[in-house]
Every structure is written in structure tokens, then in C-alpha cells.
Amino acid sequence: MAKVLLIDDDARYRARTSRQLTRLGHAVASLDTDAIGAAASALLRRGTRRPDVVVIDPYVSDMHALPMVQMVCATARRPVLVMTTPRPDDEIARILVAGADDYVGKPASPLVLDARIGAILRRRPVEEEADQLVVGGLRLNSGTREVSVSGRALFLTRTEFDLIARLAEAPGRYVSRARLAELLSPEGSLSVGALNTLLSRLRVKLGESARQPRYLHSSRSRGIALMDAERS
Structure with missing residues (x-):
């Protein structure tokens, strides 16, 4: 089981994905992208309970994707999985260079998403x-x-x-x-x-x-x- 923070602008997709991951044994907290600034501030405070992995769709109409990925990576200090609609190879490359640990196309199969989360966490050091x-x-x-x-x-x-x-x-x-x-x-x-x-x-x-x-x-x-x- 992993503690997952899901950040997505689509409330229905966010709710459905949260339910699917919960059924697979994960503990899921979810946020709208509008709340990302407050979430980043909270993650910077010592004592905040951090997720094991962050799953985010950074592509929203009024925000730039790469700076959002960089901010989440810097504040969460946890693996970041970008889950968004299919993107060109050069954009996927820029996402990974910006700090994301993995990318999966949206909509993602719950089993594939679960396996991606597991693969990311197997590569994570036991203790930070x-x-x-x-x-x-x-x-x-x-x-x-x-x-x-x-x-x-x-x-x-x-x-x-x-x-x-x-x-x-x-x-x-x-x-x-x-x-x-x-x-x-x-x-x-x-x-x-x-x-x-x-x-x-x-x-x-x-x-x-x-x-x-x-x-x-x-x-x-x-x-x-x-x-x-x-x-x-």
C-alpha cells in the first residue's frame, strides 16, 4: 500500500481514480490544481505528513506544466508520476527532465497505474x-x-x-x-x-x-x- 497524493483538474476523473486506487489498497488524498500552491506550502513545513508518491496532471488551461512539475518535485521530495493525455515525445522528455520520475498516458488503466506506482517506489531509497x-x-x-x-x-x-x-x-x-x-x-x-x-x-x-x-x-x-x- 502507498500513500498517494492525486492532483488533477478534472473532478470526476480525480474521484474515479481515487476510488480505483483505494480498491487496490492505496490511501489516496486528492486535490484540484487550484489548491496546489497551498499544498506546496504545507509540504515545505516540517512535520507535514508526506505522500509516498504524487500523481499529477500538470496540463491545465491557465498554468504552465513544467514549472508546476518542478514545484511539486521540489516541495514534495517524493517520486512524481505525471498522468496526462498523450503528449508528443519531446514534451514527455521535458517533463522527465523537469524532475518527474515517470509518465503515463491518460486515461490510465488502474492496474497499470498501480504497477507504475509500485515500480517507482521500488526504486526509492528506504529512508530519506x-x-x-x-x-x-x-x-x-x-x-x-x-x-x-x-x-x-x-x-x-x-x-x-x-x-x-x-x-x-x-x-x-x-x-x-x-x-x-x-x-x-x-x-x-x-x-x-x-x-x-x-x-x-x-x-x-x-x-x-x-x-x-x-x-x-x-x-x-x-x-x-x-x-x-x-x-x-
Whole structure:
């Protein structure tokens, strides 16, 4: 199974392809090309859950295909499969030179698309160091959203991971509780009190406490910071 991000301007084709890939065992998120700018910005943030592969049709009336492919390749840092209506050989060549990992004509058979995705992922390195952050014995992978301490895997909720990932963007720097609540819940649904509860749960999973912190250090005036107590 792969986590697939499908970007296509045709809503009906996007919905049909999403259903087909889901039936074949993939987890599919889909976007209209109008949302590509916001998606690219999100992918640049540490802690964003990245797809395993991006499937995109970059040929839409008001956008240039090659710059779109280049932007997606640069921000996703994941294999990119271009799926579009048949193109001349020189255009296909330019797509691949621009950074795409593969090309398939549209409409694509679900079985062929599934096989292309599998072939791309077999060529992908098992682990990408760009997604790794290490603080002492704490290891965080923003791509797979996995966290471990001294080799022991932690099973975190989505908000617990988002909290530690936000702090990991700048290890050693304190972030105020109000700012963290805003980052984790832009719509304002997370109160500072709820954030403190979330912090307590995360500390338990890390095997530490507020009185004896190892990684999550708090200050009433400055906020919360991620750092290794044994090296600070």
C-alpha cells in the first residue's frame, strides 16, 4: 500500500481514480490544481505528513506544466508520476527532465497505474535523511510521522506528533503556549489548557515528567522547547 497524493483538474476523473486506487489498497488524498500552491506550502513545513508518491496532471488551461512539475518535485521530495493525455515525445522528455520520475498516458488503466506506482517506489531509497531529525536518543521522521526514543517506537496521536514536530522545527528554541496552540489549531479550537494536557500525555510517552524533563522543557514565561537535557 502507498500513500498517494492525486492532483488533477478534472473532478470526476480525480474521484474515479481515487476510488480505483483505494480498491487496490492505496490511501489516496486528492486535490484540484487550484489548491496546489497551498499544498506546496504545507509540504515545505516540517512535520507535514508526506505522500509516498504524487500523481499529477500538470496540463491545465491557465498554468504552465513544467514549472508546476518542478514545484511539486521540489516541495514534495517524493517520486512524481505525471498522468496526462498523450503528449508528443519531446514534451514527455521535458517533463522527465523537469524532475518527474515517470509518465503515463491518460486515461490510465488502474492496474497499470498501480504497477507504475509500485515500480517507482521500488526504486526509492528506504529512508530519506532529509526527513530525519535527531535530538539525543529521540528520532523523528516527518515523512512517515514516526518517533522513537533510544530505538523504542512511540505510538503518538496526530496532535501529539504535530506538537513535537512543531517544536522540532527549531530545537532548543522556546515557543509560547499561545503560539503553539495557534499553530496546532488555526481555527482556535485548542486552548492553552488543552495544550498543557497534550504536553502531559506526550511527556508520559517520552518517559519523562515536568519536574524531570529530558526532551520537553517548559518555562512559564518563555513557553516550551525541545532539547536534550543531557547535552544542554
